[in-house]
Amino acid sequence: MISVRQLKKKLGAQEVLRGVDLEIATGETCAIMGRSGCGKSVLLKHFVGLFKPTSGTVWVDGEDITPLPERKLGAIRKKVGMLFQSGALFDSMNVEENIAFPLREAGLRNPKEIRDRVAEALEMVDLAGEQKKMPENLSGGMRKRVGLARTIVGRPACILYDEPTTGLDPIASDSINHLIRRLQKRLSVTSVVVTHDMKTAFHTADRIAFLHEGRIYFHGLPADLRASQDEAIVNFIEGRSGESS
Numbered sequence: 001m002i003s004v005r006q007l008k009k010k011l012g013a014q015e016v017l018r019g020v021d022l023e024i025a026t027g028e029t030c031a032i033m034g035r036s037g038c039g040k041s042v043l044l045k046h047f048v049g050l051f052k053p054t055s056g057t058v059w060v061d062g063e064d065i066t067p068l069p070e071r072k073l074g075a076i077r078k079k080v081g082m083l084f085q086s087g088a089l090f091d092s093m094n095v096e097e098n099i100a101f102p103l104r105e106a107g108l109r110n111p112k113e114i115r116d117r118v119a120e121a122l123e124m125v126d127l128a129g130e131q132k133k134m135p136e137n138l139s140g141g142m143r144k145r146v147g148l149a150r151t152i153v154g155r156p157a158c159i160l161y162d163e164p165t166t167g168l169d170p171i172a173s174d175s176i177n178h179l180i181r182r183l184q185k186r187l188s189v190t191s192v193v194v195t196h197d198m199k200t201a202f203h204t205a206d207r208i209a210f211l212h213e214g215r216i217y218f219h220g221l222p223a224d225l226r227a228s229q230d231e232a233i234v235n236f237i238e239g240r241s242g243e244s245s
């Protein structure tokens with residue numbers, strides 16, 4: 001579904017990505033992990049053309065999206081939905097209007113069809129009946145669910161999650177982890193989960209990619225990551241900074 005070849009990205013003077021190679025198969029869930037600031041979000045944004053590589057290529061569903069101009073990226077963004085960290089809701093719109101937004105943008109006009117699609121998406125994220133609430137009256141976990149409903153309402157083939165559990169308490173996080181897994185089964189979507197939450201990675205992922213110093217340092221089964229004796233990986237998993245106090 002996604003194939004990244006020798007992707008390099010410079011932002012200002014900083015070489016954030018230094019030759020990333022990564023293959024994500026159709027239907028699998030891949031977690032991308034790595035230390036804060038290592039470039040996980042930058043990498044993810046390349047999958048929908050929000051960043052252009054300095055060099056290298058990004059293929060989505062068999063198409064090289066690197067040379068595509070902005071007006072042609074709409075089709076890719078229909079295929080690959082992205083859930084941003086904050087949920088990125090419009091504060092002036094209620095839950096229903098927020099979720100209906102991409103449908104209207106795509107040209108859907110039939111009010112009953114829009115209502116039904118919104119209700120179905122809300123039901124999938126366990127928020128049935130919450131159509132009329134305003135974003136300011138939602139908890140952080142609910143905002144993420146509404147953001148997710150807005151992502152799945154367009155029926156993407158692939159969902160990108162940028163830090164889906166950041167800022168949530170452990171129980172709300174656990175519930176989002178289950179939701180990611182359930183959606184993957186129910187919709188048979190390919191999922192990419194950027195996270196530094198070990199629980200999220202181990203709960204949701206078929207394979208884990210560990211980004212370190214601008215490259216994919218490890219890509220394999222969660223059990224193999226856990227069993228690794230490599231110093232950078234062990235320090236990350238055990239949360240050791242290497243500093244003394």
Ligand SMILES: Nc1ncnc2c1ncn2[C@@H]1O[C@H](COP(=O)(O)OP(=O)(O)OP(=O)(O)O)[C@@H](O)[C@H]1O
Pocket residue numbers: 011012014016034035036037038039040041042043163196
């Ligand atoms: N638009 C931008 N312009 C310049 N630098 C940027 C931009 N976006 C990100 N960066 C830089 O790229 C680096 C990687 O950022 P990124 O957000 O991908 O990290 P991350 O691994 O997702 O971190 P975190 O886990 O803390 O969210 C950081 O040093 C950041 O400052």
